[in-house]
Amino acid sequence: MIPGASFASVARPFGGGGPPSWTNARSIRYAGADTAGSGRTNFGQPAAWARALTSQEFTITCWFRRNGRDGALIGSRSSGNGYFWISVGSAISCTFGGNFASGGSVTDATWYPLTVTVRNESGTYVGRAFLGSSSTSILNTNAGSDTLAMDFLANARRGSNNTDLSFGAWGLHNIDEIAVWNVGFTGAQHVEWYNGGTPMDATQHSQAAGLISYFRCGDDAGDTGSTLNDTIGSADGTHDNTSNVSYPADVP
Amino acid sequence: MSKLTAAERVALIEPEIVKLAAEKQRDLSPLDDIERIDRELRAKYPGREFCFSAVRQKDGSYEISIDDVKAEKPKEKR
Numbered sequence: 001m002i003p004g005a006s007f008a009s010v011a012r013p014f015g016g017g018g019p020p021s022w023t024n025a026r027s028i029r030y031a032g033a034d035t036a037g038s039g040r041t042n043f044g045q046p047a048a049w050a051r052a053l054t055s056q057e058f059t060i061t062c063w064f065r066r067n068g069r070d071g072a073l074i075g076s077r078s079s080g081n082g083y084f085w086i087s088v089g090s091a092i093s094c095t096f097g098g099n100f101a102s103g104g105s106v107t108d109a110t111w112y113p114l115t116v117t118v119r120n121e122s123g124t125y126v127g128r129a130f131l132g133s134s135s136t137s138i139l140n141t142n143a144g145s146d147t148l149a150m151d152f153l154a155n156a157r158r159g160s161n162n163t164d165l166s167f168g169a170w171g172l173h174n175i176d177e178i179a180v181w182n183v184g185f186t187g188a189q190h191v192e193w194y195n196g197g198t199p200m201d202a203t204q205h206s207q208a209a210g211l212i213s214y215f216r217c218g219d220d221a222g223d224t225g226s227t228l229n230d231t232i233g234s235a236d237g238t239h240d241n242t243s244n245v246s247y248p249a250d251v252p
Numbered sequence: 253m254s255k256l257t258a259a260e261r262v263a264l265i266e267p268e269i270v271k272l273a274a275e276k277q278r279d280l281s282p283l284d285d286i287e288r289i290d291r292e293l294r295a296k297y298p299g300r301e302f303c304f305s306a307v308r309q310k311d312g313s314y315e316i317s318i319d320d321v322k323a324e325k326p327k328e329k330r
Contacts, residue, residue, distance in 0.1 A: 070291075079281035090294055091301075093287065100286045100314070102294075103303035141305040160281075 022201040026218030027063070027176035027251050028228070030155040031244040038170035039244030041228055043152035045076070046235035048212045049180060051084075051118075053097040053143035054125050057184035058084060059117040059210075061193050061202070063176040063252045066108050071155065071171020073114075074178065078150045078158035079166065085157060086116050086129075088173060096127030097144030104131045104138030111174075111252035113194045118143045119184025133194050135187030154178075154237065176217045176251055177202065180235070183210030199252055203232075218247025286314050 032038025043049075051058040064073055066088050075085030075095070082095030093102040094116055106112065115130040128137035150158045154175060159166040179202040185193070189207055193200065202214050214232040222229025228237035239245040286306040293304065306314040 077283075079284050082283050087287075089291065090298070093290060095283070098283065099305070099307045100283065100290070101303065101305040102290050103301070105301050139303050139305065141307055144308055 022204075024177065024199050024216075024219055024251050025249055026247040027065075027174045028154070028217045029067075029174045029246045029248050029250065030170070030172060031246070032170060032172075032241060035156075035165050035167050035170055037241055037244065038155060039239065039241045039246075040156040040170065041154040041237040041239050041245070043154075043235050043237045045148050045151055046213070046233070048182065048233055049076075049152065049235065050148040051182065052145075052147065053084065053118045053127075054145055057117070057119050057125070057182065057210075059115060059119075059181040059183060059185045059207075060084070060086065060178065061113070061115045061181070061185070061190075062178045063111055063113050063199055064088060065111045065174040065252075066106050067172040067174065068108050069170075069172045071173065072153065072157045072166075072169045073171065073173060073175065074152065074154040075157065076148055076150045076152045078162070079160050081146050081149050081158075082144070083146045083148050083150065084116075084118070086114070087157075087169070088171060092116075092129050092131060092138060094127060094129055094139060095146075096141060098146035099127065099141045099144040101127060101129075101139040101141040104129065106131075111176075113190070113199075113252070115185050115190040115193055117185040119186070130185070130187055130190035133191065133197070135191045137187065152235075174248075174250060178213075178215040178217060179205075179211060180213035180233075181207055181210045182212050183207050197252070223247065282308075282312060282314060286316070289316070 030039040070089035073086040073088050076083040077085035082098040085095045087093040091102045092104045118127050125143040127143050128140045131138050150162050157166050157169045177199045212233050213230045213235045220229045226239040226242050230236050290304045306316045
């Protein structure tokens with residue numbers, strides 16, 4: 001014990017000895033009826049997320065649930081720029097530096113773990129996505145040269161510039177445990193993220209040294225008002241149309 | 253969900269993608285057009301799983317593949 005410090009004076013917010021246990025009780029739920037009015041989250045263009053995808057690795061992992069409508073999940077894209085973007089329909093669609101790939105199969109009302117990554121594969125930087133419990137990628141294409149030029153948005157995407165929105169790109173998804181990494185993921189590392197079907201603490205993942213942003217999606221004390229707190233970095237998200245953004249007790 | 257067979261991919265990619273590309277709406281960007289082609293293909297073949305990819309070329313056109321079958325390139329809007 002620290003000299004001079006009594007047990008009672010040490011902050012232990014969860015009572016017992018050791019660190020507080022990690023819990024996941026909430027996710028983000030987006031709602032809405034049209035492009036302009038639907039809930040969304042704007043992360044801006046964080047410097048740490050600006051990677052040269054033809055020579056640097058980058059990954060986003062999360063859990064999501066599709067709720068009856070195709071639409072953007074998270075990413076930075078406009079009509080002319082496809083830096084890094086994920087959309088959910090009957091399949092997963094992604095852009096990697098301007099190149100496009102889609103694959104896999106998504107059904108409504110089912111939670112999925114998702115890893116979308118650009119990884120150095122013998123000198124070629126390849127974009128892949130891994131879905132569910134499998135270590136086999138559902139899509140792949142080489143990464144292109146588009147750089148980060150549009151805001152990262154969840155549940156929306158840009159249209160022709162960085163102030164408008166693409167008509168019809170919004171969804172009705174739940175999303176949880178959004179983690180951003182400056183390293184690539186293998187299929188085995190996605191299976192680690194899947195964690196047998198129960199979300200894991202990203203800081204405990206084997207790639208945690210490359211974790212640059214981590215959003216607990218309602219489980220962090222900083223997730224208040226319109227702020228989605230970045231618990232690792234400084235890329236806090238800002239919710240728009242907050243009446244259509246909620247943190248229900250609805251998790252994988 | 254069943255996968256498209258190699259023969260089905262060959263049969264699909266030539267007539268369908270070229271046709272869809274030719275019919276593209278003039279106000280779409282090439283990337284938006286690629287997304288539309290993908291969406292329409294998936295709507296046309298519900299319940300069939302395939303990997304679609306489109307790689308931008310130096311001239312701004314896209315080379316489309318379904319698994320390992322390549323198709324004509326939707327051209328960059330000039």
